Amino acid sequence: MIVVNESRNSFQSYYMFGLIATSMSIIAAYNEAWENGDVEALSEIIHDDFVFNPHVGGITMGKSDLLGFAGSEGGPKSENDRILFENEEVGVAHAIVHFSNGSASEAVMSFMKFKDGKIISMETGATPLSDDYKLVGQE
Numbered sequence: 557m558i559v560v561n562e563s564r565n566s567f568q569s570y571y572m573f574g575l576i577a578t579s580m581s582i583i584a585a586y587n588e589a590w591e592n593g594d595v596e597a598l599s600e601i602i603h604d605d606f607v608f609n610p611h612v613g614g615i616t617m618g619k620s621d622l623l624g625f626a627g628s629e630g631g632p633k634s635e636n637d638r639i640l641f642e643n644e645e646v647g648v649a650h651a652i653v654h655f656s657n658g659s660a661s662e663a664v665m666s667f668m669k670f671k672d673g674k675i676i677s678m679e680t681g682a683t684p685l686s687d688d689y690k691l692v693g694q695e
Contacts, residue, residue, distance in 0.1 A: 582670055583647045587637045595626045603674040611664070611680045630656035634664075645670055652685070660684040 580588075582601065589597035599619075606619040625631045634651040641648045647668040654661045662682040669677045 581639060581642050581647075582673065582675060583639045583642050583649050583668065586675060587634075587649075587651075590626060590634070593626055593628075593631075595623050598623055598626050601674055603671055603676040605671075605676060606674075607677045609677075609679045611682045632656075653682070660686065 586598070586601050588594075589601060602619050602622060604619060606622065608617040608622055609615075610617070632653050632655050634653045637649065637651045639647065639649050647666075647670065649666045649668070651664055651666075652661055653664045662684050664680050664682045666678055666680050668675050
């Protein structure tokens with residue numbers, strides 16, 4: 557099987573036995589569900605044995621913890637989501653994330669491992685941004 561990323565990494569085309577099938581990448585599906593607060597869709601994307609090691613606090617969270625944030629008032633919001641790499645085993649994504657607790661927005665890099673077509677683990681690293689940051693090309 558050959559995987560070709562298309563349309564800004566949102567979809568993948570699978571070429572097998574001369575047939576072409578297109579499906580949304582795991583990360584793109586995750587980003588869309590998170591943005592829409594779709595806990596049901598997230599529940600299908602996140603593996604039951606999911607482990608999340610965020611870049612702060614030295615804590616580890618599970619699937620129910622992550623789903624608790626999704627769609628909640630004051631949950632983290634992201635912009636400029638980008639998929640840097642994704643295959644059947646791992647994915648790397650980057651986004652600007654804003655928090656409702658008044659802390660500085662952050663540039664967040666996420667590394668994900670996949671199992672059975674779902675996200676089984678995620679780790680993040682982040683760089684805090686100043687209150688007056690501007691993305692290149694924006695005024």
